Amino acid sequence: MAEKSKILVLGGTGYIGKFIVQASAKAGHPTFALIRESTVSHPEKSKLIESFKTSGVTLLYGDLADHESLVKAIKQVDVVISTLGGAQIHDQVKLIAAIKEAGNIKRFLPSEFGIDIDRQQNVTAPPRDKVVILGDGNVKGIYVTEEDIGTYTIKAVVDPRTLNKTLYFRPPANIVTFNELVSLWENKIKSTLEKIYIPEDQLLKLIQESPFPTNLILALGHSTLVKGDCTNFEIDSSFGVEVTELYPEDKYTSVNNYLNAFV
Ligand SMILES: NC(=O)c1ccc[n+]([C@@H]2O[C@H](COP(=O)([O-])OP(=O)(O)OC[C@H]3O[C@@H](n4cnc5c(N)ncnc54)[C@H](OP(=O)(O)O)[C@@H]3O)[C@@H](O)[C@H]2O)c1
Incomplete structure (x- = not known):
């Protein structure tokens, strides 16, 4: 056991x-x-x-x-x-x-x-008419369900390989740009969404002008979806370990499967 x-x-x-x-x-x-x-x-x-x-x-x-x-x-x-x-x-x-x-x-x-891009609280399904895209939508983000965060946090607790390390979650199938995510969803619902792009300079202005917590949410979006702060660095193996490398046999929730639930 x-x-x-x-x-x-x-x-x-x-x-x-x-x-x-x-x-x-x-x-x-x-x-x-x-x-x-x-x-x-x-x-x-x-x-x-x-x-x-x-x-x-x-x-x-x-x-x-x-x-x-x-x-x-x-x-x-x-x-x-x-x-x-x-x-x-x-x-x-x-x-x-x-x-x-x-x-x-x-x-x-x-x-x-972390600053993972998680599902927006109080939002029950992806949009079917229009979508707001921060930046140009071409920056890769990492999408992980909260259930998987729970599962792998608990696995890490009893795993000697994670001792004094930062645990990263980089499931290859879930490292996608926002444009790829939108296109995946459009293919599933067989419909094209109206896309409203917010360029970086406009986003920065919005962050400065918005009250808390909107400014914090927008700042997280800027970090993850415009600057690519979840993907723009290599994991240093002296300080970090990656979940899907630690547990290659496990099945995590892919973005593709996750979206199927809303079709
Ligand atoms: N929320 C997100 O979208 C998100 C996304 C990515 C990462 N994170 C990270 O996840 C972590 C948790 O954030 P969260 O948003 O899940 O927090 P949260 O919803 O605000 O929950 C805070 C928890 O702390 C408890 N708490 C507050 N004051 C306490 C006190 N004096 N004594 C004992 N317990 C107290 C609260 O208990 P009560 O129920 O009694 O208030 C609640 O259980 C943070 O590191 C955050 O950066 C969050």
Whole structure:
């Protein structure tokens, strides 16, 4: 039987975190989620928390601001994964202090889940009439489902090859330009979309003029879709490992298959 670790997730009720909690439980690791007590009665998150319980996840109550609650939770596990949101990234020093005090943690994965181009929240399907394209649409991006991020994060946790490394996800079939993505979709729906291109200078002006969080979303789009920051460098093997090279036998969700669900 594959090695099992006791895994604690902080931020499990967040956008990325829920996929990590679910993947950990699915892989059969004893899974713990540190939940804020106030979130249990949250109208939407309460359903998610119930689904954690159904999957056998142990709920621990605590808060990043409550040192004792962190140490108590950490002492029960082998691995800590943080999926805390952008606003809490700096405060992870509190988590590190608690990990040091507890003294039993074999691995800690900080909340550094990259700038991958993920599906837009609240958007249920790709467009059928028109599409906005940042830049000229010819820059390659990397498209990964959140479920795959969850699955491979959990695989990495018990893999000695990933220790102290950055884990990159570069599935060859999912490294495509935005124009290629649009054309793939057009072929599936047998229709041509109206294309609205936003040139880089116009995009930069929009970023400067837009309020938060629109400016942040546009800036991420500029980085990934115009500058190509996910693909414009080689992985340095002393610091990084690539998922599909580590697990060549695995099947990840391809862009092609992902789009089929919406046809
Ligand atoms: N969202 C995206 O589209 C996206 C895309 C790529 C990468 N990422 C990266 O993924 C990581 C997670 O981001 P996210 O967007 O998934 O975060 P998120 O949705 O904002 O979730 C934040 C999580 O942190 C928890 N939290 C906040 N304050 C806390 C506290 N004081 N004590 C304990 N827990 C607390 C929240 O709990 P409550 O439920 O109680 O509020 C929630 O579970 C980040 O590294 C981000 O850069 C995100």
